[in-house]
Amino acid sequence: MSPIDRISADLEALTAIRRDFHAHPELGFEEVRTSGIVADKLASWGIEVHREVGRTGVVGILKGRGTSTRRIGLRADMDALPIEEATNLPYRSTVPGKMHACGHDGHTTMLLGAAKYLAETRDFDGTAVFIFQPAEEGLGGARAMLADGLFARFPCDEVYGLHNNPSGRTGELSVRPGPAMAAADFFDIRIIGRGAHGAQPNRGIDPVVVQAALVQALQTIVSRNADPLQSAVLSITQVHAGAAYNVIPEEAHLAGTIRTFDDDIRALVARRMREIAAGVAATFGAEITVEIRDIFSVLRNSEEQTRAAAEIATELFGAAKVDTTPEPKMGSEDFADMLHAVPGAYAWLGGKAGANLHNAAFDFDDAIIPLGAAYLARLVERRSAAAAG
Known part of the structure; x- marks a missing residue:
């Protein structure tokens, strides 16, 4: 049998x-x-x-x-x-x-x-x-x-x-x-701006605007920095900011995952994420911290x-x-x-x-x-x- x-x-x-x-x-x-x-x-x-x-x-x-x-x-x-x-x-x-x-x-x-x-x-x-x-x-x-x-x-x-x-x-x-199957990293990005009244954005540093610029910029890593013959995925899966209609918040938070098959590409994505975050932070006068965690090999x-x-x-x-x-x-x-x-x-x-x-x-x-x-x-x-x- x-x-x-x-x-x-x-x-x-x-x-x-x-x-x-x-x-x-x-x-x-x-x-x-x-x-x-x-x-x-x-x-x-x-x-x-x-x-x-x-x-x-x-x-x-x-x-x-x-x-x-x-x-x-x-x-x-x-x-x-x-x-x-x-x-x-x-x-x-x-x-x-x-x-x-x-x-x-x-x-x-x-x-x-x-x-x-x-x-x-x-x-x-x-x-x-x-x-x-x-x-x-x-x-x-x-x-x-x-x-x-x-x-x-x-x-x-x-x-x-x-x-x-x-x-x-x-x-x-x-x-x-x-x-x-791919390696996976999880990441958390925290943006610290300066809160203000929604009617007076000039008095603040809007982390929501910084967040939007950063989301767009991060997508260029796969499309413009990674070798097109090497697989890589960078997905932002969480976007958090604010709790009121008329308040520019103090902070914003992004989170997501990176998937790669090659250690060099994995290191490249992590390095470019930090470089882009630093550049966006300088552009807007905000503070940005990037935490990337190795979850799967x-x-x-x-x-x-x-x-x-x-x-x-x-x-x-x-x-x-x-x-x-x-x-x-x-x-x-x-x-x-x-x-x-x-x-x-x-x-x-x-x-x-x-x-x-x-x-x-x-x-x-x-x-x-x-x-x-x-x-x-x-x-x-x-x-x-x-x-x-």
Whole structure:
């Protein structure tokens, strides 16, 4: 029996777990209920459990039947997003302002499905390391686990991750070697002017006007400073200033994100942002501070592990459903930091077409749970055997 068939027999129970997670979303580093359920499930299947790794993370350890010392890591993220759900699903979020809009509830469930299957069959050599990570959505959950000694305490020779993709190509797995997802920086820019009456702008330094000029100037970094053959995105996503109709405010605030694949371009964008801010500040007589924070590294898949992932997906889903040349994604993923420590591969698994990720109407496709779980489980079976051989 294939792992897909065996895990499909548990689909009803796994779907119930996924929908329970969906109904009770928890933001990054708040995943107390979620991680508790994960730990209890792993323990009930005879898997060694380690709680509170990186605050709310969980690690499960399962030894196979062989004597190999090879250890294969599998990782899933658990956190939700601060989004008010806009569906009428019977299992919709019960927590105001929070929902699983990126499918982490499904990722957690797929890894639980793989863990249960491997615990029941033990048809692998070496050791499986199940990594349930908190706080992927920009809060540094991977870095927290690494700082807590993740790979020192639970060494892995390879590590793999998987993300759902509501593309309409159900069961298609895409994975590419090298840079696959962008680095991300978040930035905050504070403009300090001089407040005044709205009818007397000559008595103030208007931070709103400074803000408008700065927004326009910053867009020239990608269009005029960055090499046009190198990808870069600079998006201003927050603009805040003032609270009254007739008051020129004292301060204004801009915030947003930078996405790049190249360290030199990343440094260029940061440098030019500060230079442009200083120039605009001098032009208007204002004060501008720029804070840029490294949130995500470039996600780089290793060549060998990417080939292995594609081969296993081909075995399970067929060659027609494996894409090894997808375009790199400008989105970011903190699994990148784990891949900086251990070689591995991060893949995307297609599901039914629907609302996009991070959308209030998003709903995970439960039909792909056995597919993702089987892929993760087969990675352990094949990679531990190949390494041992």
